[in-house]
Amino acid sequence: MTDLQERPAGVLGSRLLRREDPALLTGEAKYTNDLNVPGALHLAMVRSPYAHARITSVDLSAALAVPGVVAAYSGADLAGLWAGPMPCAWPVTEDMKNPPHYPVATGTACYVGDGVACVLATSATAARDAAELVDVQYEPMEAVVDLEDALSDRVVIHTDLGTNKSYQWDLKIEGEPGQVDAAFAAAAYTVKERYVQQRLIPVAMEPRAVCAVPQPFGGDMTLYSATQVPHILKVMTALTLGIPEHQMRVVAPSVGGGFGSKLNVYAEELLCVALARKHGAPVRWNETRSENHLATIQGRGQIQHIELAADADGKLTAVRVRLLADMGAYLQLVTPGIPLLGAFLYAGVYDLPLAYDFSCTSVFTTLTPTDAYRGAGRPEATYAIERAMDALADTMGIDPMELRRRNFIRKEQFPYTAMTGLVYDSGDHDAAATKAAELADYDGVRARQAAQNVPGAKKVIGIGQASYFEMCGLAPSRVLASLNYSAGGWEAATVRVLPTNKIQVVTGTAPHGQGHETAWSMIVAEKMGVAPEDVDVLHSDTAIAPLGLDTYGSRSLPVGGVAIAMACDKVIDKAKKIAAHQLEADEADLEFAGGTFSVKGTPDRALPLAAIAFEAFTAHNLPDGMEPNLEAHTTYDPPNFSWPFGTHICTVEVDTETGQVDVLQYVAVDDCGVQVNPLIVEGQVHGGVIQGLAQALFEEAVYDDDGNLKSGTLAEYLVPAASDVPSLTLGHTVTPSPTNQLGVKGIGEAGTIGAAPAVINAVVDALSHLGVRDMPMPASPQNVWAAINAATQGASK
Amino acid sequence: MKIRVTVNGTVHDSDVEPRTLLVHYIREVVGLTGTNVGCDTSSCGACSVHVNGEAVKSCTMLAVQADGCEITTIEGLAQGGEMHPMQKAFMENHGLQCGYCTPGMVMAATSLLKENPSPTEEEVRIGLEGNLCRCTGYHNIVKSVLACAAGD
Numbered sequence: 020m021t022d023l024q025e026r027p028a029g030v031l032g033s034r035l036l037r038r039e040d041p042a043l044l045t046g047e048a049k050y051t052n053d054l055n056v057p058g059a060l061h062l063a064m065v066r067s068p069y070a071h072a073r074i075t076s077v078d079l080s081a082a083l084a085v086p087g088v089v090a091a092y093s094g095a096d097l098a099g100l101w102a103g104p105m106p107c108a109w110p111v112t113e114d115m116k117n118p119p120h121y122p123v124a125t126g127t128a129c130y131v132g133d134g135v136a137c138v139l140a141t142s143a144t145a146a147r148d149a150a151e152l153v154d155v156q157y158e159p160m161e162a163v164v165d166l167e168d169a170l171s172d173r174v175v176i177h178t179d180l181g182t183n184k185s186y187q188w189d190l191k192i193e194g195e196p197g198q199v200d201a202a203f204a205a206a207a208y209t210v211k212e213r214y215v216q217q218r219l220i221p222v223a224m225e226p227r228a229v230c231a232v233p234q235p236f237g238g239d240m241t242l243y244s245a246t247q248v249p250h251i252l253k254v255m256t257a258l259t260l261g262i263p264e265h266q267m268r269v270v271a272p273s274v275g276g277g278f279g280s281k282l283n284v285y286a287e288e289l290l291c292v293a294l295a296r297k298h299g300a301p302v303r304w305n306e307t308r309s310e311n312h313l314a315t316i317q318g319r320g321q322i323q324h325i326e327l328a329a330d331a332d333g334k335l336t337a338v339r340v341r342l343l344a345d346m347g348a349y350l351q352l353v354t355p356g357i358p359l360l361g362a363f364l365y366a367g368v369y370d371l372p373l374a375y376d377f378s379c380t381s382v383f384t385t386l387t388p389t390d391a392y393r394g395a396g397r398p399e400a401t402y403a404i405e406r407a408m409d410a411l412a413d414t415m416g417i418d419p420m421e422l423r424r425r426n427f428i429r430k431e432q433f434p435y436t437a438m439t440g441l442v443y444d445s446g447d448h449d450a451a452a453t454k455a456a457e458l459a460d461y462d463g464v465r466a467r468q469a470a471q472n473v474p475g476a477k478k479v480i481g482i483g484q485a486s487y488f489e490m491c492g493l494a495p496s497r498v499l500a501s502l503n504y505s506a507g508g509w510e511a512a513t514v515r516v517l518p519t520n521k522i523q524v525v526t527g528t529a530p531h532g533q534g535h536e537t538a539w540s541m542i543v544a545e546k547m548g549v550a551p552e553d554v555d556v557l558h559s560d561t562a563i564a565p566l567g568l569d570t571y572g573s574r575s576l577p578v579g580g581v582a583i584a585m586a587c588d589k590v591i592d593k594a595k596k597i598a599a600h601q602l603e604a605d606e607a608d609l610e611f612a613g614g615t616f617s618v619k620g621t622p623d624r625a626l627p628l629a630a631i632a633f634e635a636f637t638a639h640n641l642p643d644g645m646e647p648n649l650e651a652h653t654t655y656d657p658p659n660f661s662w663p664f665g666t667h668i669c670t671v672e673v674d675t676e677t678g679q680v681d682v683l684q685y686v687a688v689d690d691c692g693v694q695v696n697p698l699i700v701e702g703q704v705h706g707g708v709i710q711g712l713a714q715a716l717f718e719e720a721v722y723d724d725d726g727n728l729k730s731g732t733l734a735e736y737l738v739p740a741a742s743d744v745p746s747l748t749l750g751h752t753v754t755p756s757p758t759n760q761l762g763v764k765g766i767g768e769a770g771t772i773g774a775a776p777a778v779i780n781a782v783v784d785a786l787s788h789l790g791v792r793d794m795p796m797p798a799s800p801q802n803v804w805a806a807i808n809a810a811t812q813g814a815s816k
Numbered sequence: 817m818k819i820r821v822t823v824n825g826t827v828h829d830s831d832v833e834p835r836t837l838l839v840h841y842i843r844e845v846v847g848l849t850g851t852n853v854g855c856d857t858s859s860c861g862a863c864s865v866h867v868n869g870e871a872v873k874s875c876t877m878l879a880v881q882a883d884g885c886e887i888t889t890i891e892g893l894a895q896g897g898e899m900h901p902m903q904k905a906f907m908e909n910h911g912l913q914c915g916y917c918t919p920g921m922v923m924a925a926t927s928l929l930k931e932n933p934s935p936t937e938e939e940v941r942i943g944l945e946g947n948l949c950r951c952t953g954y955h956n957i958v959k960s961v962l963a964c965a966a967g968d
Contacts, residue, residue, distance in 0.1 A: 040907040043915025044899060044922065046850015046890035053849035144833075224854045224862060224916040224950050275852070275916030276950050308855035532914030532951050698910045702956060706913065709953030733859035733948070741954040742945040746937065770953075 031545040034698040037537045038552075048273040051228035051245045052305050059230065059301035060089055062291060063146035065136035065153045066313065067128030070162035070385040070726025071176065074128060074155060077136050081152035087145030089298065091138045091153060094123035100293040102261030105349075106284055108251075108505040109356035115186040118177035118383070120349040122286035122293075128157070129176055129348035130386050131727055132313025134286055139294060139302065162385045162726030166322050166343045169382040176348065176383050185346050185381040186355060190362050192438045194373035202337030202374045206328035210410045216319040216399045217796050218345065218720035220730070221392050222738050223531075225275020226306035227315060231291035235299035241268045244288055247277040248569040249529050251352070251506070253561045255284040260293055271559040274531035278710070279391030280315050281531065282571045283352045287314075312731045317720050318392020320345030321358060325365065325403045327411050328374075333422045337374035340365045340403070344381040347388035354388055355381060356504060360396030360490070360572075363439045367404035368448050368486045368664060369426040373438045385726045391571060393710055394768040397489055398775060405485040405776035406793075413787065418465075419780070420456065423486055424449060434757065441490070443662045444764075445754045446690070448486055452666040454750050455484070455688040459668035472788050480683070481785025482670045485776035491765040492577030492661035509656040510574070511566035512582035514543065514590050516649035518636035520629035522547060522554045524586075527567015528579035529559045533767065534699045535575060539583055541695055542761070546587035547628060548614025566654065573663070573765030576695065581759040582655035588760075589651030594631045600642045601626055601634065661756050661764040665689035667708070667773035669781040675789070678804030680716055680782055687773060688750040692764035697751075700766050705747055707770020713739050714771075715778035717797050737797075786810070819883040823848065824892030832879045838872075839863040841879035842889060850890040850919050854948070861947030864920035864927075865889045871927030873920075873946070890919035893926070902926045902964045911960030913951035921947045925961045934965055 042048040067074075077093035104119040123134045136153045140146035161174045169176075169183045176183055193199055203209060230243040240262060246252050249269040257264040274281065287304045295302040306315070321344045328337040344358040358379045365377060408426075412419035427448040428435050435443040456462075464482045472479040493499075494508035513525040524543055528535050540554035547554075557563050567579075591611055598616035599606040602624055609616050617625035631649070634640060638647035670684040687704055694700045717737040721729040730736035737743075755762030775796065782798045783791060790810035795802050820829050823846050830845050842851050842865065851874060854862030863874040866888040893900040902922050905911065912918040921944065928935065928943040935943060940961045941954070949957060 036907055037910065039915070040912060041899065043912055043918055044890075044903040044906055045894050046848065046919050048915055049849065050852070050916065052853070053843075055847075222950055224860065224914065224948065225852070226854070273915065276914040278950070308857065308860070534913070702910045702913055702952060705953035705955040706951045707953075709955075710950070732857045733855045734857040738948050738950065740945040740948060741941040741958060744954060746958065747953065747955050 029545050030541045030551055031695055033696065035537060035541055035551060035696055037534045038540065039534055039536050050225055050273045050275055051230055051243050054230055054243060054272065056230055056232060056301045056303060059303045060139045060141060060298060061143040061146040062287065062294065062302055062304040063138045063150040064134045064287065065150045065155065067131060067133045067135050069128060069157050069159045070131050071160040072128050072157035073160065074124065074126060074135055075158050076156040078154040079136065081154060082138050082149035085145055085149040085152065087141040088149045089139045089141065091136065091149065092123065093136050094121060094125035097123055098125065100297065101259060103259055105286065105289065106255045106259060106352060107350040107354065109353045109503065111188055111355045111359060111503050112186045115355060116180045116182065116184065117350050118180055122289045132387055133348065137290060139298065143305065162724065164384055164386060164722050164724060164726050166345055166382055166384065169384050170343065170380065176385055183383045185350065185383060187378065187380045188359055190377040192373055192375045198374045199337045199339060199376045203328045206336060207331040208329045208333065208411060208414055209326060210407055210414055211326045212407050212410055214323045214403055214406060215795060216321040216323065216402065218320040219318040219392055219714055219718050220312050220720050220736055221278045221280035221315065221318055223276030223278055223280055226308055226311045227281065227285065227287065228305045229288050229291045230301060230303035231295035232301045233295045233299060239266045239268065240292055240296065241270060242288065242292055243270045243272060245274050245281060246271050247274065247281040247529055247531055247571055249559055249561055250527060250567045250569050252284055252288065256289060256292055259289055268562045271529050277531045278393040279318065279395055279571060282391050283316060309732050312736065313387060313728060316351055316390035317387050318389065319399060320389045321399055323399065323403045325407045327407050329411060333411065333415055333417065333425050335369050335371050335426055338366050338371060339376040342379040344379055345386065345389055346381050346383050347386045348383060349388050351388045351390045354390045356502065357389065357391055357396045359502065361400030363441055364397055364400035364488060364490060365404050366438065367401065368428060368488050370428045370432065371438055375438050386722060393707065394771040395572065397768065398711065398772045401485065401487045401772045402776045406779060409780045409783065410792065413792065420452065420461065420484055423452065423484065442659055443488065444659055444756045444758050446662060446664045447752060447754050448664060450752050451664060451688045451690055452486055454752060455666040455668045455686050458688065458748055458750050459670060459684060459686040461668065464670050477676055478672050478674055479785045480670065480672050481781045481783070482668060483777050483780025483784050484666060484668050485773045485780065486666045487664060487772045489573065489663045489769050489772050490660045491573035491663060491768065492657055493572035493574045494660060495658060496656050506568065507656065508568065508578065509654050510568055510579040510582045511654045512579065512586045513650065513652045514583065514586040516590060516632040518633055520549065520632045522549060523557060524554060524583055525557045525564045526579055526583060527564055527569065528575040529569045531570065533570065533575060538576065538695050538699060539580060542580055542583050543587055546584055548612065573767035576763050577661040577759060577765045578655060578657050580695065580763060581761055582653050584761055585655055586651045586653040589653060590649055593651065594628060594649060596642055596645065597631045597634055598626045601640065657758065659758045661758065663689065663691040663764040663766060663769050665769060665773060667777040669777040671781040671785055673782060673785040673803060675807055678800035678807065680798055680803060682745045684748060685745055686748045686750065687770060688752065689766065689769045690752040690754050691766040691769065692754060692756045693762035695763065701749055703766045704749055704770045707768060708747055708774045709739065709744050711771040711774025712744060712778050715775045715796055715798060717743065719797050817880050819880055821882050821885055821887060823887045824889060834878065834880055836879040837875050838877040838879050838882050839874035842874060848889050848891050852916050852919060854916065859948065861924060862917050862920040864923040864947060866923060866927060871924045890923060893922065900926065905960040905964035909956050909960040909963055911952065911956045917947060917949045921949060921957060928961065929965055937962060
């Protein structure tokens with residue numbers, strides 16, 4: 020299991036610089052928008068300015084008169100192009116309500132940004148100019164922006180459904196009937212908290228971009244898209260447009276970040292393909308940033324009610340959760356499943372008896388659809404349990420670190436079967452917390468705090484912690500089946516040794532900043548005993564890598580990387596047979612190390628892989644019946660999720676007069692099992708932490724009562740700049756996963772999961788002496804000032 | 817309108833619409849796509865280039881305003897097949913992930929060091945506040961710039 024980890028000074032585990040970088044650093048890399056496609060028509064969208072409105076007429080005549088305009092369409096004009104509505108791949112319950120959703124709306128526009136018409140022109144500027152001249156008449160209706168209001172069905176958005184409720188999904192686990200209620204009745208301490216997960220805009224720095232290139236006479240179609248999921252997109256495009264799947268090819272060129280927002284099948288992708296077929300010409304579309312804020316999915320959007328019951332020592336005895344989740348106006352690809360990815364994690368990293376009661380109700384609103392955003396359900400769950408643990412510690416009057424230590428699943432309990440039935444592979448929460456506390460000087464900060472946070476102090480300090488599990492490595496296909504997900508969770512890999520001993524790896528993962536080319540070459544180098552630079556990694560083109568399930572949910576290494584290692588094993592097995600044949604030795608007597616097969620005990624009887632590769636190619640002297648060439652394919656369906664974990668500790672200083680929060684120190688101790696490349700691991704943690712910290716302190720998609728997005732550009736939506744955020748202090752522990760041969764777990768979302776609760780716990784901790792018990796996100800100066808004011812005025816009454 | 821612009825040492829005589837932004841001129845007329853567009857409010861800095869040696873967000877200028885100017889884009893930074901020290905520093909310190917903000921970030925960072933060859937960490941952070949990155953959390957970008965300044 021851990022042979023690779025224990026091997027000294029190998030490629031694996033080294034800080035190898037990324038091979039992706041020179042092209043990206045010199046401007047040589049091509050993103051979708053950079054592709055030079057002669058003769059392409061440009062698509063521009065006309066979007067609803069109303070959150071909820073009946074479309075009474077669409078007049079295209081002025082748009083059609085603009086020089087360069089080739090065509091313009093209303094939703095009704097395009098109705099014949101779709102074989103089906105836009106896909107939702109996760110019908111979480113049998114009775115889930117899913118309104119038909121088409122790339123261009125016909126009768127009703129259901130959010131600001133909903134497409135209501137489109138224009139095709141020979142230049143992007145002509146298309147945009149003309150789109151502004153499309154005259155759409157609307158009959159505005161009431162917007163639904165509040166989740167509790169949506170649930171009341173005061174205004175029903177999709178009238179055919181008769182309700183705004185999409186689904187209710189329950190998970191109640193009790194050792195004996197009534198155990199949850201009994202635990203709450205018998206509890207020495209209980210807390211009951213309500214938290215709001217504000218909507219977030221993912222803001223991958225590259226806006227979406229699409230270019231569909233048809234072969235009008237052959238019937239083939241190539242779709243270039245800034246997507247995380249070329250394979251899923253290929254299947255879904257074929258199904259939605261009625262294109263034979265083998266004629267559909269999807270390519271994701273360089274992709275400028277995703278964070279879940281490019282894990283989707285979007286209207287503009289389908290439109291470009293449909294219109295490219297219709298017009299027999301390439302059709303391309305480049306999203307503007309303002310469109311991105313309106314028409315690319317948003318993240319989070321939940322109201323969370325969490326209750327904890329604990330005994331006199333603070334040991335948890337039951338957890339009850341009620342979620343209200345915002346689907347937005349329609350269900351996008353995996354919208355309904357996102358809150359449920361957190362369903363198993365509301366007990367956090369704690370040893371809970373069989374007393375867990377979770378229910379999620381999801382509602383439609385007249386807002387941009389929600390879907391996966393970095394962490395997808397797991398940051399929300401971790402936030403709720405980690406904030407509630409602090410509330411419980413406050414109620415009990417003990418240190419929150421101490422309360423966590425009393426409840427951690429202990430190292431010796433792993434592999435640990437959780438009350439949900441999921442098996443946590445390995446972990447040592449106490450070690451991670453101890454290391455984080457040392458790095459953060461936890462006791463020292465507590466001492467400073469006691470001296471500084473005195474009545475009347477202008478600047479006060481607080482320290483906050485979050486300990487987390489990240490359920491990742493999505494996912495065992497049978498588990499996905501039990502959750503009604505429409506696809507599997509496997510990943511595919513091909514390893515091919517070329518005649519000159521250079522190696523090609525074909526992977527189904529689709530990187531967009533994660534450095535898979537570098538990391539996968541390291542895995543192969545380690546396994547095959549070659550230099551990483553002799554390994555080429557091919558990906559993100561369904562004609563080259565036809566099988567794959569793409570990149571999201573921290574799955575690429577624990578599923579895709581492991582698949583590559585397994586394919587290497589198959590190649591080595593075949594090579595060993597050739598070596599045995601050539602060396603006239605028994606296979607069992609051969610060992611493989613450093614790229615060479617040798618007879619045990621007789622090291623001079625040896626054959627390097629290079630020689631075997633050439634033999635396999637010439638096929639002049641292979642064992643009888645053996646096929647030529649050295650190549651193997653693996654499809655790996657993981658037996659379990661992987662469970663990275665860790666503890667983050669944030670120290671803040673809060674100005675009680677202005678509400679300004681300054682992060683003094685941020686410590687992240689993460690355990691993602693064996694690290695293939697620590698340089699890349701650290702980068703993932705840095706970025707994730709700042710995204711989580713941004714949710715805690717800066718970001719919110721703000722809507723007014725009429726459903727207008729008030730943070731519709733980067734001038735209003737506060738993506739932090741370098742000057743807004745601190746340097747980070749990282750530590751790690753290494754607890755290999757026992758479920759895969761590399762011992763790896765994944766690291767893409769850990770930072771985002773740990774950061775928001777750690778930061779808010781710190782802010783609340785800084786203000787607790789003033790009576791502040793909670794803090795809405797983002798903890799902007801205004802929100803912090805208001806919370807202080809409310810608490811201190813309440814105290815003076 | 818007719819303009820003459822020198823881009824990475826090559827003179828370009830072009831006829832452009834008055835409303836054409838410099839960034840679109842660079843990408844679509846000159847054909848250099850290394851300069852990226854990340855927003856429409858001059859907030860993100862992905863399109864930063866050097867105009868007469870100073871970092872400018874090329875979406876804040878019209879192409880006609882660049883008439884007679886010397887422009888350097890990310891494609892013009894490497895010399896003789898060798899990456900610029902700032903590009904090397906970004907690579908060595910993992911100062912990039914998806915790479916989309918990177919050309920603008922590198923152009924802004926080189927301009928920053930020209931004005932202030934030995935900045936503190938805080939000066940680097942403030943100096944780059946016009947350039948957004950969503951992947952790195954800035955930690956390794958700041959480290960890259962400081963390393964480049966130190967000649968590491």
